[in-house]
Amino acid sequence: MSGAEKIAVKVTDIVPLNELVTRFKFERVDGGLLPTFSGGAHTVVELRDGAITRLNPYSLMSDPMDQRAYTISVRRDDAGRGGSLFMHNNxxxxxxxxxxxxxxxxxxxLRAKKHLFIAGGIGITPFLAQIKQLELFNGNWELHYSCRSPDLGSYVDELTGRHPNEAHIYYDDQKQAIDLVRLLDGQPLGTHVYVCGPKGMIDWVRATAAAEGWPREAIHYEEFLAPKPGKPFEVKLAVSNKVIHVGEDESLLxxxxxxxxDAPYLCRGGACGQCETDVIDYAGKFIHRDHWLDEAEHSSGKKIMPCVSRFEGKTLVLDR
Amino acid sequence: MTIQFNDETFRDDYSFRNSDRAIRRFPFPFHEDSYMYSVNMEQHRGGPKDSIYEKRFDVDEHYLSEMRDRAQVLADDPLRCQSLPHMTLAGWDLLELIMVSKSEDYPDLFELHRDGDTWRWINKPMGIDDTFTFLDEATLPYGPMEYITRQAQGDFAVLDQRDDNLWMDAGMITTQADWSLDFDIGMNFFEWHAPVPLAHEKGIFVRALKFLLNIQQGAPARRLNWTMTVNPLLDTSPENYHKWGIQKTTLTPENIGAKQHLRVELQTFFRLPRSNALVFPIRCYLCSFQDLMTAPKWGRRLHRVIRDLPDELATYKGFIDNKPLMLEYLSKFDDGLPTSPGIWPEFETEPPLAK
Structure with missing residues (x-):
């Protein structure tokens, strides 16, 4: 079986936060307790959408110690493949x-002397759980959270209300921006940086920290890639002895x-490495989009991550 | 079933014994007539009734004596139990995992009563009845990892996960096959496995690490590992090599059946939920050659495995000098008949020794 263990849940609350983001609360169907978790964890939500099953990863934002319910927040992506729209509409x-x-x-x-969180937009969600975890143990943390506007600032009031000294908010429409070089420069030794947000923000934080001499191990990031649509293509699966067609709006996985x-997976977002697949033969070009393989592996033509990467060309044979 | 606990020692007079039941459920580690390293991992979700795979943490007749031996090792050398400061949360995770598992799997022996953060833990075999506040170290006589692993058979390595690696940042290690927590503390997966021969070249550790990093909550895994020990010693540590190493020279054709033990580790792997660390319980089972030979299948197979084992492995496992003596003894139990696949002894179906 692929993926993590499953839990049957019921939707017990739906709260629209603003024009783009809605919060969902899940409790176990059997009334029992949910597993505890660590801040930063996600869950993969299975959605039956007609004949297709959608599997979408969302960060858990509730208190990790609260076993009665999980909550997630979903940002509507009108240009995506419809997973978030399905959550919002159906x-x-x-x-x-x-x-x-x-x-x-x-x-x-957990070795960090201080945790410095940098969030962009819906990237705030894993930090909400991490902050609750750290508060329980009087952890040292600071949040710098960038949103498009006050109207779209999910959880800003809650954060600034409870943590006036730790939470710092920046609004794009008021031309406020994180002064990253200065922020990094002022941190005590042993600080770890965590960034979650759009790809551009992650790249910016990683590049700036590297240029400022921060150790790679002290910079943590998470970006879930949603699989992007692309041209349809055909794949031969050598082990299963099947030729399959990958449609425009679906991923190879x-x-x-x-x-x-039965293909292995965990994150479905190009990060965990679980679905790594060997390429047996190909004629054409890969469109690699994952964070897992390194550049040499991407150009080797020997590996592909089917959760987010695609192919354009004549022949592709995989060891699956 | 109610377990009859043995009163026995793993040192000095070595009164350790396996009952017939313990022999039948011994985790013989060879599923075929040869052995080489592999990533031999499977899901840890129960197993045949009364087998060592059935429960999450197996409790057997040696429980009380093993806990007594552990207490003695710790009294002599407190550094066998260490936890770096960032691993306390993982210690609470482990305490919760063991208390919940044991109270559910052995309700006649262990009870856990939770009222919010106030927990009452009853360990009937050890005569313990403690009430404490979960996540408050001051309410326990030891740190959470030490408290619970003084009440659980087997060693426990608690591994932090970061930078796509695992780090030996905490553990309770008193029944080890010649490795030292005090030496390995803070090392990563490749560093602490550096002394193992042949496996690096085969890429075993790269694949094993990838597997372990992906072990998920609710989906524990397991494997068996093995070595050889002369006399039923639990504490074969480098710290005490001067005491036990010399005992390897005491084997004779007359005493090998009783003195030479196959030492098998049931290694399990659980993701810890609150800390995202990984716990690696290493449970040691000992069985003398003469007890193993009561299963004709094991007699045949053990001879073939030891005969064909590469010398590098016999050297690494510390029995190369005694290998000729072992083969002389074991060959008497190998009549050349085929063996059935799998590790179980198959007492009912395997033909008796025809020699």
Whole structure:
């Protein structure tokens, strides 16, 4: 079986926060307790959308010690493949869904003397759980949170109300920006930096920290990639002895699952490495989009991460 | 079932014994007539009834004596139990995992009563009845990891996960096959495995690490590992090598059946939820050659495995000098008949020794 263990849950609360973001609360169908988790963990939500099953990862934002319910916040992406739109438009109070056990690919480094969180937009969600975890142990943390506008500033009031000294908010529409070089320069030794937000923000924080001489191990980031649509292509699966068609709006991993091929996965966002697949033969070009393989592996033509990467060309044969 | 606990020693007079039941459920580690390293991991979700795979943490007849031996090792050398400061939360995770598992799996022996953060833990075999506040160290006589692993058989390595690696940042290690927590503390997965021969070249550790990093909450895994020990010693540590190493020279054709033990580790792996650390319980089972030979299948197979084992492995496992003596003894139990696949003894179906 692929993916993490599953839990049957019921939607017990739906709260629209603003024009783009809605919060969902899940409790176990059998009334029991949910597993505890560590701040930064996500769950994969399974959605039945007609004939297709959507599997979307969302960061858990509730208190990790609260086993009665999990909450997630979903930002509507009108240009995406429809996963977040489905959550917004089709999921109703009382619906029963399947979610995965928590999986953490964005864990706190508990050795840190201080945790410096940098969030962009919906990237705030894993930090909400991490802050609750740290507060329990009087952890030393600071948040710098950048939003488009006060209207779209999810959880800003809650954060600034409870943590007036730790939470710092920046609004794009008021031309406020994080002065990153200065922020990094003022940190005590032993500080770890965590960034979650759009790709541009992650790249900017990583590059700036590297240029300022920060050790690579002290910079943590999480970016879930949603699979991007692309040109359809055909793949031969050598082990299963099948030729399958990958449609414009589905990922290679989803196409394999549709055809009944048990392919391993965890994050479905190019980060965890679980779905790494060997390429046996190809003629064409890969469109690698994952964070897992390094540059040499990307150009080797020997590996592909089917959760987010695609292919354009004549022949592709995979060891699956 | 109610377990009859043995009163026995793993030192000095070595009164350790396996009952017939313990022999039948011994985790013989060879599923075929040869052995080489592999990433031989499987899900840890129960197993055949009364087997050592059935429960999350196996409790057997040696429980009380093993805990007594552990207390003695710790009294002599407190550095066998260490936890770096950032690992306390993982210690609470481990305490919770063991208390919940044991109270659910052995309700006649262990009870856990939780009222919010106030927990009451009853360990009937050890006569413990403690009430404490979860996540408050001041309410326990030891740190959470030490408290619970003084009440649980087997060693426990608690590994922090960061930078796509695992770090030996805490542990309770008193029944080890010649490795030292005090030496390995703070090392990463490749560093502490550096002394193992042949496996690096085969890429075993790169693949094993990838597997372990992806172990998820609710989906523990397990494997068996093995070595050889002369006399039923739990504490074969480098710190005490001067005491036990010399005992390897005491084997004779007359005493090898009783003195030479196959030492098997049931290694399990659990993701710890609150800390995202990984706990690696290493449970040691000992069985003398003469007890193993009561299963004709094990007799045949053990001879073939030891005969064909590469010398590097026999050297690493510390029995190269005694290998000729072992083969002389074991060959008497190998009649050349085929063996059935799998590790179980198959007492009912395997043909008796035809020699």
């Amino acid at each position: 999921v109703r109070l009382g619906d029963e869904l399947t979610i995965s056990y928590p999986v953490n690919l964005f864990s706190l480094d 989803e196409a394999m699952e549709r055809e009944g091929v």
